[in-house]
Amino acid sequence: MATISRWSRTASAAAACGVVLAVALAAVPYVAARAESALIDLFLFVALANLWNLLAGFAGLTSFGQQAYLGVGAYALYLYAAAGIDPALGVVLAALTAALVSVPVSLLVFRLTAGYFAVATWVVAEVLHLLATVSPRVGGNTGASLPGTGRYPLVLWQAVTYWWALGLMLACVAGIGLLMRSRFGLDARAVHADPVAAAAAGVAVGRVRRVAYLLAALGTGAVGAVLFCHHLYVEPSSIFGAQYSVYMLFMVLIGGLGTIEGPVLGALIFFGLQQVLAGYGAWYLVVLGTVAVLVTLFAPRGLWGTVAARWRISLLPLGYRFRP
Amino acid sequence: MSLLEIESLDVRYGDFQALFGVSLAVAENAALALVGANGAGKTTLLRTVAGAHPPAGGRIRFDGADITAMPPHQRVRVGIALVPEGRRLFASLTAEENIRVGAIQAGPHAWSLPRLYEVFPLIARCRHRRAGLLSGGEQQAVAIARALASGPRLLLLDEISLGLAPAVVDALYDTLAELRAAGTALVLVEQDLDRAQGACQDLVCLLEGRVVLAAPAGAVARADVVAAYFGTAS
Amino acid sequence: MTWLNAALQGILLGGEYALVACGLSLTFGVMRLVNLAHGDFAVCGAYLALVLSASLGMPAWYTLPLLLPIAFAAGVALHLAVLSRSLRGGVLAPVLVTFGLSVVIENLLLEGASANTRSLDGGALSLASIEIGDHIVISWLRLTGLLVALLVLGGLQALLSHTSWGRSVRATSDDLDTARLVGVRVRPVFATVAGVAVATAALAGVFLGLISAFDPLAGGTVLIFAFEAVVIGGLGSLWGTLVGGVALGLTQQLIGQWNSQYAVLAVHVLFLVVLAVRPQGMFAAASSPVALPGTE
Numbered sequence: 001m002a003t004i005s006r007w008s009r010t011a012s013a014a015a016a017c018g019v020v021l022a023v024a025l026a027a028v029p030y031v032a033a034r035a036e037s038a039l040i041d042l043f044l045f046v047a048l049a050n051l052w053n054l055l056a057g058f059a060g061l062t063s064f065g066q067q068a069y070l071g072v073g074a075y076a077l078y079l080y081a082a083a084g085i086d087p088a089l090g091v092v093l094a095a096l097t098a099a100l101v102s103v104p105v106s107l108l109v110f111r112l113t114a115g116y117f118a119v120a121t122w123v124v125a126e127v128l129h130l131l132a133t134v135s136p137r138v139g140g141n142t143g144a145s146l147p148g149t150g151r152y153p154l155v156l157w158q159a160v161t162y163w164w165a166l167g168l169m170l171a172c173v174a175g176i177g178l179l180m181r182s183r184f185g186l187d188a189r190a191v192h193a194d195p196v197a198a199a200a201a202g203v204a205v206g207r208v209r210r211v212a213y214l215l216a217a218l219g220t221g222a223v224g225a226v227l228f229c230h231h232l233y234v235e236p237s238s239i240f241g242a243q244y245s246v247y248m249l250f251m252v253l254i255g256g257l258g259t260i261e262g263p264v265l266g267a268l269i270f271f272g273l274q275q276v277l278a279g280y281g282a283w284y285l286v287v288l289g290t291v292a293v294l295v296t297l298f299a300p301r302g303l304w305g306t307v308a309a310r311w312r313i314s315l316l317p318l319g320y321r322f323r324p
Numbered sequence: 325m326s327l328l329e330i331e332s333l334d335v336r337y338g339d340f341q342a343l344f345g346v347s348l349a350v351a352e353n354a355a356l357a358l359v360g361a362n363g364a365g366k367t368t369l370l371r372t373v374a375g376a377h378p379p380a381g382g383r384i385r386f387d388g389a390d391i392t393a394m395p396p397h398q399r400v401r402v403g404i405a406l407v408p409e410g411r412r413l414f415a416s417l418t419a420e421e422n423i424r425v426g427a428i429q430a431g432p433h434a435w436s437l438p439r440l441y442e443v444f445p446l447i448a449r450c451r452h453r454r455a456g457l458l459s460g461g462e463q464q465a466v467a468i469a470r471a472l473a474s475g476p477r478l479l480l481l482d483e484i485s486l487g488l489a490p491a492v493v494d495a496l497y498d499t500l501a502e503l504r505a506a507g508t509a510l511v512l513v514e515q516d517l518d519r520a521q522g523a524c525q526d527l528v529c530l531l532e533g534r535v536v537l538a539a540p541a542g543a544v545a546r547a548d549v550v551a552a553y554f555g556t557a558s
Numbered sequence: 559m560t561w562l563n564a565a566l567q568g569i570l571l572g573g574e575y576a577l578v579a580c581g582l583s584l585t586f587g588v589m590r591l592v593n594l595a596h597g598d599f600a601v602c603g604a605y606l607a608l609v610l611s612a613s614l615g616m617p618a619w620y621t622l623p624l625l626l627p628i629a630f631a632a633g634v635a636l637h638l639a640v641l642s643r644s645l646r647g648g649v650l651a652p653v654l655v656t657f658g659l660s661v662v663i664e665n666l667l668l669e670g671a672s673a674n675t676r677s678l679d680g681g682a683l684s685l686a687s688i689e690i691g692d693h694i695v696i697s698w699l700r701l702t703g704l705l706v707a708l709l710v711l712g713g714l715q716a717l718l719s720h721t722s723w724g725r726s727v728r729a730t731s732d733d734l735d736t737a738r739l740v741g742v743r744v745r746p747v748f749a750t751v752a753g754v755a756v757a758t759a760a761l762a763g764v765f766l767g768l769i770s771a772f773d774p775l776a777g778g779t780v781l782i783f784a785f786e787a788v789v790i791g792g793l794g795s796l797w798g799t800l801v802g803g804v805a806l807g808l809t810q811q812l813i814g815q816w817n818s819q820y821a822v823l824a825v826h827v828l829f830l831v832v833l834a835v836r837p838q839g840m841f842a843a844a845s846s847p848v849a850l851p852g853t854e
Contacts, residue, residue, distance in 0.1 A: 062650055064594075064657065107834075108830055108833050109833075111837040112789075112833070112837065114592070114649045114650070114653060115592025115594070115653045115656075116586075116592060118653050119592065119594070119781070119782065119785045120789075120833065122782065123782055123785075123786065123826055123829060126826055127823065127826045127830065130822060130823040130826070131823065134819050134820065134823065242778060245657075246657075249654065249658070253654065281668075281669065283669060285661055285662075286662050286665045286666055286669070288661065289659065289660075289661030289665065290658070290662055292654065292657070292658035293658035293659060293662070296651050296654045296655050297644060297647065297655060300647060300651065371739070374739050376735065376738070376739055396741070397741045400739075400740065401741070406739050408736055408739065412733055412735075412736040414728065414732040414733055414736070414737070415732055415733075416728055416732050417725065417728055417729060417732065421725050421728075424722070424725060425737070425741075426741065428722065428741045429741035474740075474741060
């Protein structure tokens with residue numbers, strides 16, 4: 001009898017492993033606290049990669065300005081913490097602020113498409129960068145440190161930051177996965193494939209894009225706030241830096257645009273490369289850029305994409321499988 | 325030996341197959357009418373002959389040589405020119421510039437500008453106007469002139485009467501007769517059966533990508549053509 | 559009077575922005591490709607001039623006859639090797655590829671030339687200026703920059719309007735599919751356009767080096783300004799790009815006269831305002847990458 005399924009045994013196994021892994025990782029502050037810092041970086045990379053993939057891989061929006069929301073998240077957290085709100089809770093508010101900022105921005109930048117859209121998002125990031133630089137209230141060019149952490153002993157603060165990062169990563173991976181399995185996900189992928197055809201088929205293209213952009217801003221804002229918690233210091237030229245876009249691009253391209261597993265794999269590889277190539281200065285970015293160019297030209301599906309297509313595996317299935 | 329020989333042509337757009345084993349031949353200086361309903365594959369066939377799509381199967385021979393893999397600009401040079409469906413003029417270029425673009429791959433028998441203006445007095449008057457601002461009849465004339473500028477031995481015309489007043493179409497068909505007299509072979513896609521049968525000596529009818537009728541235009545009854553066109557032939 | 563001077567400086571600056579931007583405008587108009595490495599090509603032009611003038615022992619000006627053909631050839635090679643393949647990969651691929659290229663170029667420059675800012679020696683010309691009254695100072699160098707920009711734009715426009723190459727370029731830009739079918743060889747058209755774009759970028763880079771300073775990471779800022787000039791002027795229009803450049807230059811200088819901190823910010827804000835109010839720019843051609851109605 002023919003069946004159509006949306007799940008598989010592989011996916012169940014993967015999900016079970018994921019849960020076990022999540023529990024194990026949550027225990028790290030108790031058993032392996034020295035690994036916290038590196039793992040926080042890794043989790044945030046995974047989150048960023050998945051968020052960029054939501055935009056570029058699923059909704060067809062290549063943004064080179066997501067660092068704008070990293071900055072908004074971080075500086076919003078600064079303002080809330082300076083106003084007396086507990087910074088651990090401030091992260092939520094910061095994320096919401098970033099999502100709010102994304103609404104008027106999207107009205108502007110969505111007037112352009114493809115490459116021009118990409119540069120426009122970059123311009124927006126630059127504007128926010130410059131605004132932060134000329135505002136003495138947030139420390140101008142020199143930046144600011146996170147107020148309000150004094151109420152936490154350092155060890156606890158690091159653990160709290162770690163759990164935030166872990167939770168954020170899990171929320172991004174699982175959340176975006178579930179979102180893509182929903183009706184919204186189908187609409188988004190139609191918009192990515194062919195916006196005109198999607199519009200003709202009744203998909204509210206503009207709305208799908210704005211929602212995707214808003215969700216990505218929400219998540220990226222949260223990452224920015226957690227980054228601030230992690231480093232305890234923020235300065236405009238680093239948090240608004242275009243290199244974050246380079247990293248996001250690289251992770252998603254290498255891993256595989258348009259899959260859930262791809263960006264996770266890409267983030268792992270990127271993280272590994274960063275550790276290995278740390279001492280080589282600018283050569284490290286030369287390698288990243290070259291690999292990005294080669295992958296786009298010759299292996300556009302990325303590592304995971306190629307593997308998954310070849311062996312038909314999917315750890316988090318997004319589509320429908322037909323068994324005749 | 326025919327000027328154009330198409331042998332078992334299969335053409336696909338991704339997963340969709342538009343032509344199934346189409347075969348036909350056009351002799352030197354002959355005129356072939358290609359008829360069929362919308363979506364039958366007429367435009368696909370002409371565009372494939374012009375070089376827009378590589379066929380998935382089959383061969384195309386022009387003047388004895390296999391041109392199946394030849395790029396479009398070379399096909400223009402060896403003597404095949406297309407007047408596309410919907411005219412497809414370069415809107416920001418003037419009428420004369422459009423024609424001069426057509427002359428880029430001009431062969432030895434290229435029609436010179438003065439000669440083209442003689443044959444199409446309509447264009448002579450608006451030669452410096454931007455193509456996007458011309459009337460339908462003027463645009464169609466420019467499109468044909470653009471194709472002639474390369475001096476083709478075979479002219480492929482896709483629905484030239486579309487959207488034009490009958491008087492204008494009459495004038496265009498008179499010009500086609502002049503082209504025949506000058507030695508050019510024609511493949512004419514035309515929805516108006518009377519005009520098609522009147523202007524051409526052979527007729528091929530396509531239905532859903534297949535040849536369902538191929539006969540001399542004078543020898544086949546209109547009813548048979550209609551039956552083949554709609555697929556109601558027994 | 560200082561305001562008049564600021565306005566004049568703005569116009570001169572605008573000419574330079576237009577010179578950088580015209581290659582970007584051409585590439586987009588003809589190939590529908592946004593080259594995110596365009597700014598880096600300008601910076602490479604400045605570095606190449608530096609290297610050539612040091613090794614040949616001559617002022618930067620004299621390196622141009624050698625530099626421009628090299629830049630043109632590099633553009634052609636870039637197209638044939640990389641960009642043409644990326645165009646076949648869909649709408650996203652060229653954006654990703656040129657961004658990757660930009661990263662590679664910037665960091666190769668960082669490794670090769672260090673992060674120090676440099677500038678080019680223009681000899682006597684860079685010091686000479688015309689003074690009118692107390693407040694108006696027009697440097698000969700900047701004036702030359704504007705004149706060169708006008709010459710290049712005018713020359714390009716003339717080539718496009720009156721040559722067979724120009725007709726092929728415009729036809730391809732109007733309707734790529736039909737152009738191929740009527741006999742235009744599209745690959746050489748694209749390759750030569752890419753060559754022209756890189757050559758004009760390199761020329762602009764040399765002026766950038768002569769007038770101010772440059773460093774390996776300056777390409778990003780150059781790209782953004784070029785991009786903004788193109789959008790404000792209208793995508794696909796060369797003279798529009800000049801208008802866009804002048805709009806940027808005027809804004810930067812006039813706001814800078816009031817408060818130098820806000821100069822660059824004001825330019826970006828101008829861009830965003832134009833985007834909000836008239837996204838197709840002032841002289842848009844038919845084929846702008848403005849979102850289709852219904853898909854916005």
